[in-house]
Amino acid sequence: MTETTQDLAAVIARVEEEERELVLPAFTHDDAWRLGCLLVELAEERDLPVTVDIRKGTQQVFHAARSGTTPDNDSWVQRKVNTVYRFGASSYLVGRRHAAGGKDFNEASGLPFQEYVAHGGAFPVRVEGVGIVGVVTVSGLAQADDHALAVEALRAFRA
Structure with a gap:
């Protein structure tokens, strides 16, 4: 199914709003660990075959690969992370x-x-007041679902 221009505009507006909304007061190594654990718990509850990765700066602070993933997911994680850091x-x-x-x-x-x-x-x-300090990444589902899971976890973590 191809996305229409209207569909894409709605998705872009929604994701831009998510990025404005999901700003944290701070982000420590312990926060990265808690966020990663939260994502893994969500994946376990739903039996999702995902790889979860949390970076603080360029340091990988959390990484977990669930059953059903492969080393290819690790490659996708790194390439997605590179894109976030390059394009902000x-x-x-x-x-x-x-x-x-x-x-x-x-x-x-x-x-x-x-x-x-x-x-x-x-x-x-x-x-x-700082800007981008890390990246949360999910790999293993359809791209909209990977994105939605990362957003859901960040939203719950922020609350």
């Missing part, structure tokens, strides 16, 4: 913006697919 936005938002422009992300950006992907699942961890 969630990997899903970057991808949907390119799709709305009718462009393939890697072709339009000139960035290699082996290093960057604009598929949903990596979400920037922002701290008030």
Whole structure:
């Protein structure tokens, strides 16, 4: 099923709002661990085959791969993380913006697919008054579902 321009505009607006909303007062190594554990608990409850990864800066602070994932998910995680840090936005938002422009992300950006992907699942961890300090990433589901799970966990963590 192809997305219409109207569908893409709605998704882009929603994700931009999520990024404005999900700003934390602080983000420590312990916070990264708690957020990762929360994501794994959500995945366990739903029996989801996902890899969960939390970065603080460039340091990988949390990483868990559930049954049903493969080392390929680790590669997807790294490429999504690279995209968030390069573009300062969630990997899903970057991808949907390119799709709305009718462009393939890697072709339009000139960035290699082996290093960057604009598929949903990596979400920037922002701290008030600081900006992006990390990335929370989910890999293993359809891209909209990877993104939604990361957002759900960040929303619950922030509450």
